[in-house]
Amino acid sequence: MKILVTGAAGFIGSHLAGRLLEEGCDVVGLDVFTAYYPAWMKTRNIARFRAHPRFRLVRGDLNDLPLGRLLRGAEAVFHLAAQAGVRSSWGRNFRTYLRHNIAATQRLLEAAKTGGGPKIVYASSSSVYGQTPDMPMTEESPVRPLSPYGVTKLAAEQLCSLYFRNYGLPTISLRFFTVYGPGQRPDMAFHKFFKAVLDGAEIPVFGDGRQTRDFTYVDDIVEACLSALLKGRAGEVYNIGGGHRERLDRLFPLIESVTGERLRIRRLEKQKGDVPDTHAAIAKAGRDLGYRPQSSLRDGLAAEWEDIRSLYPRSRRRSASERTRP
Ligand SMILES: NC(=O)c1ccc[n+]([C@@H]2O[C@H](COP(=O)([O-])OP(=O)(O)OC[C@H]3O[C@@H](n4cnc5c(N)ncnc54)[C@H](O)[C@@H]3O)[C@@H](O)[C@H]2O)c1
Numbered sequence: 001m002k003i004l005v006t007g008a009a010g011f012i013g014s015h016l017a018g019r020l021l022e023e024g025c026d027v028v029g030l031d032v033f034t035a036y037y038p039a040w041m042k043t044r045n046i047a048r049f050r051a052h053p054r055f056r057l058v059r060g061d062l063n064d065l066p067l068g069r070l071l072r073g074a075e076a077v078f079h080l081a082a083q084a085g086v087r088s089s090w091g092r093n094f095r096t097y098l099r100h101n102i103a104a105t106q107r108l109l110e111a112a113k114t115g116g117g118p119k120i121v122y123a124s125s126s127s128v129y130g131q132t133p134d135m136p137m138t139e140e141s142p143v144r145p146l147s148p149y150g151v152t153k154l155a156a157e158q159l160c161s162l163y164f165r166n167y168g169l170p171t172i173s174l175r176f177f178t179v180y181g182p183g184q185r186p187d188m189a190f191h192k193f194f195k196a197v198l199d200g201a202e203i204p205v206f207g208d209g210r211q212t213r214d215f216t217y218v219d220d221i222v223e224a225c226l227s228a229l230l231k232g233r234a235g236e237v238y239n240i241g242g243g244h245r246e247r248l249d250r251l252f253p254l255i256e257s258v259t260g261e262r263l264r265i266r267r268l269e270k271q272k273g274d275v276p277d278t279h280a281a282i283a284k285a286g287r288d289l290g291y292r293p294q295s296s297l298r299d300g301l302a303a304e305w306e307d308i309r310s311l312y313p314r315s316r317r318r319s320a321s322e323r324t325r326p
Pocket of ligand 1: 006007008009010011012013030031032033034036042060061062063079080081082083084099100104123124125126153175176177178179180185
């Protein structure tokens, strides 16, 4: 099975590409290595399978690449390429979000509709809900994004849906809820927390820390992607969450226990676009995809901590004598 993964050098895309190779697929990974975070991190993400005989990296922008040719013979596309990040989507940056999230998706769908109609699994986001009174959020809850990023993710999701309704292109959208694990993007909370621990620095926390998130381990996300390809109903949208909701500040003791370090918190102003709470209703994904998140937060955080320690080997470490333990 030939499969295209867009955003293959990113956090989630690289986990997915690696897993598809393990499953015996031929994988074409597309990625332009945007400058949002350092390219060496993306190179590291794909290092373990970069030379795999069934993997081909195509380095380029979905807005420019010859997509018709790349899609030839492909049975499926996992479309993960995007400009991620809620907080940086305001102001002039919005142009970047339009280009990578909406225009790139439209171009991919256009190419796919004439290219034999591969199944397309699109990486949507919990950010499409915005601030909703529905807790947990179901796929029927109103969608009112609170950030420009959320608007672009919703627009791309709508594009997927309308190419299904107009052209029968089998698209499925998965709304991911705060994904974590090894390779997590450096702008995301756990990555920043662990990096701060390594540096002996204060942990930056936006707002009062009482915001809740449905944290989803990356292996569960990958499993959901595979199930969506095999069992997902075309034209449908599915929430993919971790199966529980946690208050950010209640996780600090767990992070202290995983790292063996006492955290020092630096409170920062609440950021525009950040929603107070997310919580995924995952019954639909359970029913249609057989989705059951397997990972515990403790194990997932421990895996991410191990990864961060090898990512920053030269980070300044405090000497053992300076350490304070919880
Ligand atoms: N990480 C999360 O918590 C989360 C939550 C919800 C949704 N998502 C979605 O999941 C997907 C993957 O997220 P991630 O955290 O792995 O992000 P990431 O930034 O690590 O990966 C995205 C990759 O896409 C590439 N890319 C961007 N625009 C491109 C283009 N025009 N052409 C080719 N490549 C391009 C980037 O270079 C990057 O490597 C994104 O669509 C994101 O919106 C992520």
